[in-house]
Amino acid sequence: METGNETLSTDFILLGLFPGMRHTGLLVSVVLLIYTIAITGNTTLILLIWVDPHLHTSMYFLLSQLSLIDLAFISSIVPKMLVNFFSGNRKISLIGCGIQIFFTLTLGIAECLLLTLMAYDRYVAICNPLKYPIIISHQVSQKMAIGSWVGGTLASLAHTAYTMHFPLCGPRELHDFFCEVKAILKLSCEDISAYEKGVVVTSTVVVLLPISFILTSYTLIFLQVLQINSREGRSKALATCSSHLTVVIFYYGPPMLIYMRPGSYHTPILNQALFMFDTILTPMLNPLIYSLRKKEVLRSMKKVLRKCAIQNRLPCFND
Template identity: 85%
Template sequence: METGNETLSTDFILLGLFPGMRHTGLLVSTVLLVYTIAITGNTTLIFLIWADPCLHTSMYFLLSQLSLIDLAFISSIVPKMATNFFSGRRKISPTGCGAQVFFTLALGIAECLLLTFMAYDRYVAICHPLKYSIIISRQVTQLMAMGSWVGGALASLVHTSYALHFPFCGPRELHHFFCEVKAILKLSCEDTSAYEKGVVMTSTVVVLLPIGLILTSYTLIFLQVLQMNSPEGRNKALATCSSHLTVVTFYYGPAMLIYMRPGSSHTPILNQALFMFDTIFTPMLNPLIYSLRNREVVGSMRKVLGRYLISK
């Protein structure tokens, strides 16, 4: 039943991963496998950083925050997506949809900010090693982490409350596997072009400004590395920086394609593929990149496993 242009049902309908595609069950099962690996990898990394005193440094504290964000990020999307698929129920309440919009935006922005702070941490450690403990103190590190979480939450609160205040017409079908701002705006009865321009402007600030700061930090780092006389020190610095740069590329690459392409080039299938990589695969890859390419993390893992086996 309908009243005017609006249905009496207020629930949104998530059409899921690539609706109409064959073998969707296999794709969802693969996503659940990725989710399991992401949960295991990030939880293990957080535990290692907490358990090993050798990893109680600013860099690893920020890395533990990145893993915590990734855990929350992927968990705000995959469980609901899998539940909808296997239960056959595709509905999500307005409250649930608003919560999903808020958390995905907050965590996405928080990760942008945190990756920028991590790049600055590496810049100070390599370019100003004698002043590192003064500039990047424990209090400063905690402020970086807190600033990332609070900044993401505040920006997300503004966008979520504004995006969901528009009236919606007709069937509330979202061509997506989770509640995403741009997909929701397409259901509005009103002209949202002004707000969409605001989203683009915010995206430019949230994406381009941090990426500019990150690139500036690493340009200065590489100039400093080229001046190092010690091959061992040079290799250690490059190993640490290459891990972070890989994570930055995996995260910012899809984000820039999602939010900075012209509206005419947006297609549901391409958007879903980009969002899958950014919100599902990247949280799985991050702990693998940092652990496999970091001798200290590998050494810590061996140490902790050794203690566990000896205690048994």
């Protein structure tokens, strides 16, 4: 039913992962497995940091916040996608779509800000190790985390409100597995070219400024590392940064390809693949990267497992 050019329906249709693909069921099963690993990995990392006093440092507090964001990020997308697939009902309400956009933007921007602040944390730890406890105190790390959440919330609120106020026309089919700003804008009845350009500019600023800050931090870190005479000291210094740098590459790569490419180079299949990597794979990889590369995390995990084996009872996280 339509009045003029504007549809009266308030529901959207999420066409899901790679519409038309023959083996979608197999792909969804893989996504379910990835989701399970992501939930398990991030929850385990948060619990380890919480229960082990040796991990009660600013760096690991920020890491626990990163895991919390990843946990919420993937959970804001995958459960709805799985329900739609297994139920056969691919609808999502206007309010539900707006809520999903708000949470994904909030969590995505918060992670962007947190990764940038974590680069500064690594810079201080290596370039000013004696002043690190003063510069990055527990109170400062808490303010970093709060600032990331608040910044993500405010930016997301503005974008979500402005995106959802446009009148929509025609069939409300979204060629994606979740509600996303650019997909909604394609359905608008109005000329939104100016706003789309604004989104590109905003995305570029949001990505390039943190990237520039991170690159500057790591340039200073590497210059400092080159001055370390001990090979063991250089290896230890680089090891403290390698996990974070790997996560930064994984996190920033897909958004840069999605939002900073000219429109003529956008294809639905490539965009979906990039969105899958950023919203589903990265939250699973982050805890694995930090767990495998950080000796303190592995040591804490072994200690907890040893305690479980000795006590032979649950819960394993009791003091």
